Amino acid sequence: MSFLTLENVTHHYFNKNNYTKALNDISFTVKEGEFVSLLGPSGCGKSTILSIVSGIMKHTSGKVLLDNKPITESELAIGYMLQQDYLFPWKTILDNVLIGPSIHHNVTQEVKEKAKELLNEVGLSNVEHQYPPSLSGGMRQRVALVRTLITDPKILLLDEPFSALDYQTKLKLEDLVFKLLHAYQKTAILVTHDIGEAIAMSDRIIVMSANPGEIAKIFEVPIELRNEMPFLVRRHPKYQSIFDKVWEELNKK
């Protein structure tokens, strides 16, 4: 049974003098608890898909169903993580984490406790009263992760969340996110242009091509790699062969 379904989704961007077709006839499904990556060159509409799934943007035609309901009517919480943390610099870390609940007027002592617990879990204790500028990039992105998880989203949309970080921090965060998502059995879609990251983290990889954004091919990640931590996947003997296949697909013209 599919949890998220996209059926013949098409999207256009309009401006005064012309228009561009950002997405053409995109159809795929995501099962509950599955981790899917969208991989492709820049401008292939990866981020547009996330914006549509999150309900921030309205697609021009096609159907998007979450739990068998149109996305606009769905009341399931969606977690969206962006390339940069976008923590509000004038709010404390705790207040930043509580943005979601405060929008739903749902900040209780219980939620606050949960926030602190989650912060602890990602290795950030005793920072809740500090302000974002005093934290490093990796720490801030972890806060952003907690901010996303606190509303207990049914599906997580990760829009290149590691691309602005240095390599070491990126590898560590990949492991952390992977561990957390598996522990809480979250469904997730990751947008990335890093082939290694896509293989290391996901169950399935959707390779896209640009102009207009279309699905080129879908790769199943070998079962042996799926449950391995991202850091270890990169050293697995099977890693190289799937990397080569994806590489070839991306370079096809």
Next chain:
Amino acid sequence: MTNKGDEKLFEQYQQGLRREKRIVFTWQAFILIGFFMMWEVASRLNWIDPLLFSSPAKVIELIIRKFSDGSMISHTYVTLFETLLGFVIGTILGIILASLLWSSTRFSKISDPYLVILNAMPKVALGPIIIVALGPGYVAIIAMGAIISVIITTIVVYTGFREVDPNYEKVLKSFGATRWQCFKSAVFPANLPVMISTLKVNVGLSWVGVIVGEFLVSKEGLGYLIVYGFQVFDFTLVMSALILIAIFAAIMYKVVERIEGWLIKHTT
């Protein structure tokens, strides 16, 4: 050994800083005292017409006399009150207007040409109409002080609202925030530094509006004293009013600067 050497270098650096500060201050004091001395001397020796340009001694004597008989206090008080109120109203109204413009893109598109005209228009030219409409009193003068800063505040703050990184809104929208919630928790607070920087500009503008207003209403206040002194050819009075305006405007500017520093520290 090296540690001592380091400290010595640091001490020398600090001494250099102190020396520089002393030199700057000495020059500043020299210019101030020199100016007033030249003025006094030129006036006494009749290099300039003492009837037109008065002299520092006469001005100071007049300020002290008028302050001790209380007449100057009420004029100063009135002007300060009007300026402060004009400044506060102009700024707050500007921010409210900017928020309204932000709340509806269509409204902002419709108002665009009118804002351009109102901004280009020299607001003090509206003085006579404002006085006729609101009566020759405080209200009209305060309105002048406010109107002169309200349009520019609106434009600057609205531009600031639109330049806030849209990704902050995206974060909020992904949690299902309404447009008003986006404004309240992202657009408005992100724009506080812009609003604070308009404060300093608006202080100066409000002084212009209020003094011109007092010229026109001619009832009381420092602006009135300037016009009155001019009409009765008492230039000592004109100079006194000018010096008081300079002092109070500078004080107000410094206070706003302090408030600005405090706000920036506590909001960002």
